[in-house]
Amino acid sequence: MSTLNVRVAAIEQVTPLVKHFTLMREDGQHFPTFSGGSHVVVAMDINGRTHRNAYSLMGSPDDTEAYHISVRRQEHSRGGSVFMHDNVVEGSQLQITMPVNLFSLSKMGRKHILIAGGIGITPFMSQLHDIQRNGYNYELHYAFRSLEHGAFSDQLKARCGNHAHIYVDRLGQKLDLRELLGSQPLGTHVYVCGPSSMVTAVLETARELGWPENHIHSEQFTAPPMGDAFTVQLAKSKTEITVPNDITLLEALETAGVNPDSLCRGGACGRCELDVLELDGEIFHHDHYLSDAEKASNRKIMPCVSRARCTHMLLDI
Amino acid sequence: MGCLAFKKETFRDDYTYRNSPEAIHRFPFPFPEDKYMYSVNIEPHVSIKPGSVFEFPFDIDEHYVAECQDKAITLAKDPGRYAVLPHMMDAQWDVLELIMESLSRDYPDQFKLTKDGNRWTWHNLPLGIQDTFTFGDRSTMAMDPFEYIGRQTQGDFVLLDQREGTLFADAGCITSQADWSLAFDVGMSWHQWHAPVPRATEIGVMDRALKFMMNLQLGSPVRRLNWTMTINPRLDTSPENYPQWGTDRNTVTPENAGDKIHLRVELQTLFRLPRSNGIVFSIRCYLISLNELATYPRWAKRFHRILRELHPDLIEYKGLTKFHQIAVDWLARFDDGAALEIGTQPE
């Protein structure tokens, strides 16, 4: 995978929990343009171990001088976001991948409904550029906890005018999904990014209302959960590795020099899929990629987010 | 490649197309081993060997001018060979940018691109074209950006849109296809488009190829070689024009085989496009007659073995039935039966 060395050119505290990072290339070159909804994976060296987190690009796809990401501090995560908040300063060096888009606009859509919850607003920030450049019909619905947590809401109101609808939870403002999704013209696509309760609610409501499956889009990068340490055996490289409690199976494989493919590192893209040849315990599937049947079969695992409790798990790698 | 000399030649009627010794030497001979296996054989499209067809993202060679002229003839006769759906405008600009930047960087004596903000000036010296336009503004060009750059680049191009968990071929500029075809309606999905490939349709191969393509990353293009055979150096062997070239297959004799029978190699490349998140699929065709090929006996010997052992299904699929045996017999004189090392090198 091609990577780029970047330097943090500016940091802005956007809300009490969200920081906005401006990244520039170390070599002074321009970044590639990208498509709205793309993300990059940021590699961080934390105590000698490499952590990798995916963040949506939120600048204009035509701005090739800088890339912009925003990070919400997740107190109970494995440390990637805390590291970004506490250890990364202006001038810090990081490594990022080229942009990847797993959440792109459907260009055939006649209308686009964007639904964001909290930090889930970030992929829409770049999509809005594409939408406006192409003159698409759209609505933005952005919900957050309280006024101080509404990252970029003023900027969005200015950019989108009456296309933007803001819901502040503390003020008792609620987004009525049933009404919103029940009254859209044929050919409308809906996109949701936010906390899992919101994503689930949108998916379920749209399905109940009979929306075609391929008109419903969601992005949800699962922050890889921590868990208990476990041990796996590798059939092809004929070794055994232990996965510590705060490292993902994917990271443990990489540390051991086995390099499975990966892309989103958030259980969404399917690239890291591994076959499970033998298993004497239980897999905790945290991905959004495998079907329920595949998950139940325990024959496949997405090592970027999923873990296991077992004494023996033989992986085909 | 400062001293590219472009040949005056034809790919139809009197068929004056020939390869120079240098072009023969750099021909992308596709057979490293004696047996041909259908495989997806995809590798990163990175630069290797200066002077080879793999040196640059888009290869320009001595046939450039003649090939662009042939393309213009085909497009004039059948404007339907260029087709694009309206939602592909971002992808059109993407591919124009990709090709203009590549050519002007890799062939600075032939192609020049100057940018003044969004005001771009493109200078194509071999074809004598110079135009200034505003990048992103269709109204500043005489034709679609994709057609504009497609007419100025060797090979065929298909633009793929990624949605609904698959890829749709939503634009194409197709003037030199072999047996696969953009009869091919624009708008076809990956599976509709690839339905007829025998021995590759078993569920699995095509699904895996699709997954692979959907994961294709910006800045990491890939390539593969495919091959077939064509009678006479004809680029436009489209199904629509079958009556004009199909019967050529009946004209092959042991005496004219060396001249008439051509190995046709397609260099297929795939690039992720940045703004549109689409993919450009480029199919660049290289033709070499058996006479030219046999100037390197190692190649003739290997090709003899490939053809002799070729599975009957593939002989049929590739449309070789009428002249396959003549080609095998013609090549036999170069094959002493001795073992050949693995590799595609000419000597």
Ligand code: FES
């Ligand atoms: S890397 Fe995308 S699912 Fe694991």
